[in-house]
Amino acid sequence: MNLWIWILIACGISYLTKLAGYLVPARLMENPHMTRVAGTLTIGLLASLTAVNTFSSGQSLVVDARLAALVAAGVALWLRAPFLVVVLVGAGAAAVARLLGAP
Amino acid sequence: MEFSRSPAVRVGLSIAVATGLYGVSFGALSVASGLDLLQTMALSLLLFSGGSQFAFIGVVAGGGTGVAAMSAASLLGIRNAVYGMQMNAMLRPRGLRRFAAAQVTIDESTATATGQSEPQEQSRGFWVAGIGIYVLWNVLTLAGALLGNALGDPAQWGLDGAAVAAFLGLLWPRLKAREPAAIAVVCALVTLLTVPFVPAGIPILVAAAVAALAGWFSSGPPREGLEPDVEPYPTEGHR
Numbered sequence: 001m002n003l004w005i006w007i008l009i010a011c012g013i014s015y016l017t018k019l020a021g022y023l024v025p026a027r028l029m030e031n032p033h034m035t036r037v038a039g040t041l042t043i044g045l046l047a048s049l050t051a052v053n054t055f056s057s058g059q060s061l062v063v064d065a066r067l068a069a070l071v072a073a074g075v076a077l078w079l080r081a082p083f084l085v086v087v088l089v090g091a092g093a094a095a096v097a098r099l100l101g102a103p
Numbered sequence: 104m105e106f107s108r109s110p111a112v113r114v115g116l117s118i119a120v121a122t123g124l125y126g127v128s129f130g131a132l133s134v135a136s137g138l139d140l141l142q143t144m145a146l147s148l149l150l151f152s153g154g155s156q157f158a159f160i161g162v163v164a165g166g167g168t169g170v171a172a173m174s175a176a177s178l179l180g181i182r183n184a185v186y187g188m189q190m191n192a193m194l195r196p197r198g199l200r201r202f203a204a205a206q207v208t209i210d211e212s213t214a215t216a217t218g219q220s221e222p223q224e225q226s227r228g229f230w231v232a233g234i235g236i237y238v239l240w241n242v243l244t245l246a247g248a249l250l251g252n253a254l255g256d257p258a259q260w261g262l263d264g265a266a267v268a269a270f271l272g273l274l275w276p277r278l279k280a281r282e283p284a285a286i287a288v289v290c291a292l293v294t295l296l297t298v299p300f301v302p303a304g305i306p307i308l309v310a311a312a313v314a315a316l317a318g319w320f321s322s323g324p325p326r327e328g329l330e331p332d333v334e335p336y337p338t339e340g341h342r
Binding site: 002003004005006007008009010011013014015017018019020021022024026029030032033034035036037038039040041042043044045046047048049050051052053054055056058059060061065066068069070072073074076077082083084086087088089090091092093094095096097098 | 121124125127128138142145146149150151152154155157158159161162163164165166168169170172173175176177178179180181182183184185186187188189190191192196201202204205206208258259260261262263264265266267268269270271272273274275277278283286287288289290291292293294295298299300301302303306307310311313314315317318319321323324325326327328329332333
């Protein structure tokens with residue numbers, strides 16, 4: 001299947017990225033710009049993925065039960081709940097919101 | 104110092120349990136996103152980087168193409184190159200060990216090693232956390248995928264809500280200062296503004312470009328956003 005190809009390419013790139021750190025001359029990666037870009041890229045992608053998974057449905061923006069999951073997870077994180085609890089709280093909030101009639 | 108009494112080994116084992124456990128959520132979400140059991144296991148065994156794996160299935164779940172999923176996962180993995188460089192300087196692995204070290208170089212193994220001051224402890228911390236997480240992450244991914252397969256309709260159980268919570272949970276520890284929080288808000292807005300106009304998966308890559316530019320031209324702390332998802336050395340105090 002087509003998706004397999006992209007899975008294997010992603011796996012290959014992931015390993016080569018990790019290995020590059022061990023092989024690349026240190027001064028190339030010690031560039032403070034590169035380190036900061038690696039950091040802001042991580043933040044930007046995770047924020048973007050959060051937004052897409054909460055509000056998008058294909059190419060349209062929607063508000064549905066997933067907003068309840070976002071808010072509930074935010075409260076759980078603010079209360080310093082561990083990761084797995086946060087995920088369960090998010091699932092529970094979306095499930096309950098749907099039971100109450102949210103789309 | 105004896106291996107079993109080493110503080111780095113203790114930290115490594117506890118971080119392995121804490122991180123490995125959320126392999127359950129990855130496995131369940133992956134099959135809910137439409138990947139089969141083998142594809143899910145391939146990501147955990149071969150790609151092995153939590154954030155990148157969640158990114159891959161997150162794009163697929165949103166209707167994005169394989170290329171977009173691969174791109175998001177690869178961009179999110181760039182920080183592992185920075186960790187690899189740090190670990191190479193710290194541990195100096197030789198021969199085949201270097202290739203094994205590369206595979207278990209992730210947020211948590213790097214953080215466990217850098218939290219220790221003696222060279223022997225740094226090495227123990229890295230390997231115990233890295234191998235421990237690798238084993239538990241894969242076992243629990245399998246458990247989560249089997250559980251997810253048994254659940255039936257993913258929406259009924261709020262699994263799409265679980266994905267939202269997982270991404271917020273990965274983002275949260277990186278938002279301790281004003282600047283990363285501003286970057287997160289801008290990237291989320293850019294994403295939402297572009298969703299109606301480009302194919303699924305592309306808004307995430309547009310946000311990545313904005314974030315990279317912000318990193319290149321800003322003057323924030325050099326290691327901004329490179330915190331592990333689960334902190335090996337939890338600190339008291341306010342976020």
